[in-house]
Amino acid sequence: xxxxxxEALCGGAGGFGIDxxxxxxxxxxxxxxxxxxxxxxxxxxxGNIFRGLKGSASGMDRTSADYMGMLATVMNGIALKDxxxxxxxxxxxxxxxxxxxxxxxxxxxxxxxxLEKGRVVVFVAGTGNPFFSTDTAAALxxxxxxxxxxxxxxxxxxxxxxxxxxxxxxxxxxxxxxxxFLTERIGVMDSTAVALCRENQLPIRVVKLAxxxxxxxxxxxxxxxxxxxxxxxxxxxxxxxxGQNT
Numbered sequence: 001x002x003x004x005x006x007e008a009l010c011g012g013a014g015g016f017g018i019d020x021x022x023x024x025x026x027x028x029x030x031x032x033x034x035x036x037x038x039x040x041x042x043x044x045x046x047g048n049i050f051r052g053l054k055g056s057a058s059g060m061d062r063t064s065a066d067y068m069g070m071l072a073t074v075m076n077g078i079a080l081k082d083x084x085x086x087x088x089x090x091x092x093x094x095x096x097x098x099x100x101x102x103x104x105x106x107x108x109x110x111x112x113x114x115l116e117k118g119r120v121v122v123f124v125a126g127t128g129n130p131f132f133s134t135d136t137a138a139a140l141x142x143x144x145x146x147x148x149x150x151x152x153x154x155x156x157x158x159x160x161x162x163x164x165x166x167x168x169x170x171x172x173x174x175x176x177x178x179x180x181f182l183t184e185r186i187g188v189m190d191s192t193a194v195a196l197c198r199e200n201q202l203p204i205r206v207v208k209l210a211x212x213x214x215x216x217x218x219x220x221x222x223x224x225x226x227x228x229x230x231x232x233x234x235x236x237x238x239x240x241x242x243g244q245n246t
Contacts, residue, residue, distance in 0.1 A: 003134070003153065018079050023083050026209075028087060029215055029216065030087075030215065032216050039116070040121075041121040043124075044080060046069050046073035046074075048072075070096070071125070074097070095125045103124060136193040151215060159225075176227070182194055189206070204229075205224070
């Protein structure tokens with residue numbers, strides 16, 4: 001399972017809309033991962049179009065704002081599906097909200113069957129419920145399809161002891177425990193998603209999206225970025241499973 005932020009499609013935080021050049025680059029990379037034989041699914045955010053929390057902070061009803069954010073993820077999913085199919089990848093768009101004209105309604109058994117048939121599945125509309133982030137949707141769907149690892153593709157190389165943008169001496173962790181992530185409120189991923197992964201022993205791998213080939217390398221078993229699991233750096237524990245069903 002790969003979690004992409006909507007902002008990944010517009011070139012970074014604060015951007016708006018979809019940059020077709022970046023979209024094609026992301027689609028090419030995902031196509032390369034798929035070509036290795038890995039069962040690949042994607043959850044995509046909508047922050048490049050509309051962010052529910054921001055709308056709520058501006059005075060909108062939180063439920064209304066979150067549903068608008070879910071619809072934004074559908075737009076991004078349509079764009080990503082188009083990009084993947086132009087790379088020759090058979091793709092299915094699966095929505096937690098019923099929008100049959102553009103996406104299949106989410107049915108777990110059907111999504112698993114798509115993966116077994118070698119199709120990429122792009123999950124959109126989050127969990128279908130307000131008050132939950134697309135990070136949480138990625139964790140939930142990853143467990144429902146029995147994924148081996150959740151890859152959080154983000155703007156930094158991994159998890160650091162302090163902000164690497166502001167501090168040149170920031171140190172990157174190779175391994176962080178779920179408990180430390182939650183206790184120290186590390187902002188790379190939503191805490192609800194991490195708690196869900198902890199309860200179900202789903203490893204999370206945080207890597208930099210902008211470095212071409214990182215998703216493929218993780219899918220092949222290389223230890224890039226930061227692994228969120230039971231143990232911290234310096235402890236021995238079970239690593240993310242290598243190979244199938246990412």
